[in-house]
Amino acid sequence: MICQYYRSMIEKQADTNHAIESPQLTAHLQQCSACRDYREQLTVLGIQLQSQPAYEISEDQLQHLQAAVMEQLSDESLGQAALCGFTQPKPVTRFHIIRSIAAVLVLAAVAGLSFRVLIPSTSTHETLPTPSQMTSQFSAAMTFPDQLMQSEIQSLRNDTKRMISFLRKCTPSSPAVTEVLVTETDSEEKVN
Amino acid sequence: MVTNQQQSDEVLARLAATGDRAAFNELVQRYCRPLAEFAAARLTTFQDAEDIVQETFLRAYTAMGSFDPSYSLKNWLFTIAYRLVVSEYRKKRPDRLSEQAAEALTEETESASPQSSWLWNEVRKMKTSDHDILWLRYKQDMEIEDIAAVMGKSASGIRVQLHRARKRLAKKMKGADNHTAAFQNGTVCLERTHS
Numbered sequence: 240m241i242c243q244y245y246r247s248m249i250e251k252q253a254d255t256n257h258a259i260e261s262p263q264l265t266a267h268l269q270q271c272s273a274c275r276d277y278r279e280q281l282t283v284l285g286i287q288l289q290s291q292p293a294y295e296i297s298e299d300q301l302q303h304l305q306a307a308v309m310e311q312l313s314d315e316s317l318g319q320a321a322l323c324g325f326t327q328p329k330p331v332t333r334f335h336i337i338r339s340i341a342a343v344l345v346l347a348a349v350a351g352l353s354f355r356v357l358i359p360s361t362s363t364h365e366t367l368p369t370p371s372q373m374t375s376q377f378s379a380a381m382t383f384p385d386q387l388m389q390s391e392i393q394s395l396r397n398d399t400k401r402m403i404s405f406l407r408k409c410t411p412s413s414p415a416v417t418e419v420l421v422t423e424t425d426s427e428e429k430v431n
Numbered sequence: 432m433v434t435n436q437q438q439s440d441e442v443l444a445r446l447a448a449t450g451d452r453a454a455f456n457e458l459v460q461r462y463c464r465p466l467a468e469f470a471a472a473r474l475t476t477f478q479d480a481e482d483i484v485q486e487t488f489l490r491a492y493t494a495m496g497s498f499d500p501s502y503s504l505k506n507w508l509f510t511i512a513y514r515l516v517v518s519e520y521r522k523k524r525p526d527r528l529s530e531q532a533a534e535a536l537t538e539e540t541e542s543a544s545p546q547s548s549w550l551w552n553e554v555r556k557m558k559t560s561d562h563d564i565l566w567l568r569y570k571q572d573m574e575i576e577d578i579a580a581v582m583g584k585s586a587s588g589i590r591v592q593l594h595r596a597r598k599r600l601a602k603k604m605k606g607a608d609n610h611t612a613a614f615q616n617g618t619v620c621l622e623r624t625h626s
């Protein structure tokens with residue numbers, strides 16, 4: 240039982256790059272050869288794993304690969320880096336300007352129509368509308384711009400989705416992406 | 432004047448985020464080999480590793496602006512590479528291949544690689560995540576928390592898995608040492624070290 244405690248301490252030492260000093264462990268190791276062997280075994284295994292090759296690539300392969308990596312960094316990827324950069328403001332494109340003008344025009348048209356329906360001119364209506372006519376006119380006035388607003392909101396939603404997916408591509412360490420990848424890792428475990 | 436070689440990873444990352452190719456090139460010089468060896472050890476061929484390394488650096492470069500300097504750049508690069516390796520492995524996983532191709536892949540993964548020592552070939556026969564944990568711990572000197580961050584797992588889970596993997600490996604080593612001259616590639620022998 241007591242050896243189990245010291246062995247877990249030995250394991251902890253093997254898990255870290257920093258030396259963990261423990262006078263109790265030192266004292267135990269002096270009188271317990273089984274735990275001394277255990278520590279020796281872990282130390283040797285660690286040295287073997289560090290020193291023996293797992294896969295070594297040649298100097299030629301390395302240089303070829305380094306050159307290939309730098310070659311692939313085209314102007315396009317450089318631009319993307321600037322776009323994601325915290326120091327660079329996001330550029331306003333022609334698409335954004337046209338979209339903004341179109342949105343203003345649509346809103347102006349909707350506002351004008353609503354005004355006409357809600358407050359009809361006396362020249363077109365000689366008599367006052369009945370309460371039921373007023374209700375139907377009011378609901379028509381409310382649903383028409385509402386539909387337009389819905390489509391505008393949907394369009395904004397789509398833009399936001401596109402923006403989020405772009406940002407995710409740029410930030411692989413973001414929690415949302417990590418979540419996806421945890422799922423990937425889990426499925427890999429199942430394969431194993 | 433301080434050269435790029437003298438700069439920390441994090442300073443180079445900041446420079447690279449502004450489009451400084453020389454700073455990024457220094458990062459490539461530092462991490463190309465470990466990333467390539469990690470991918471090659473896991474996927475068994477240098478060709479596969481080449482693709483992983485290129486993609487890792489391309490993704491790092493395009494996302495460098497959003498890199499958080501309080502995080503280790505080394506861990507970040509390994510996180511990207513690890514995810515790509517896992518994804519590549521999944522594409523090739525035996526249940527998606529024909530029977531013949533699956534058999535060939537299993538043989539390829541389990542057969543001794545000429546570039547690997549006996550011990551690392553034994554590691555490759557273990558679970559892929561055991562291999563990754565042992566590789567990151569012993570080839571990159573990563574602490575448990577770093578390995579957990581790279582692999583997107585809990586530190587306690589990684590610790591338990593590492594302990595079990597080491598135990599199994601120590602057993603194999605002992606067995607091999609008693610019966611065969613398996614450590615032809617190795618520099619230290621268990622018995623010799625004891626004496």
Ligand SMILES: [Zn+2]
Nearest residue numbers: 242271273274
């Ligand atoms: Zn003991």
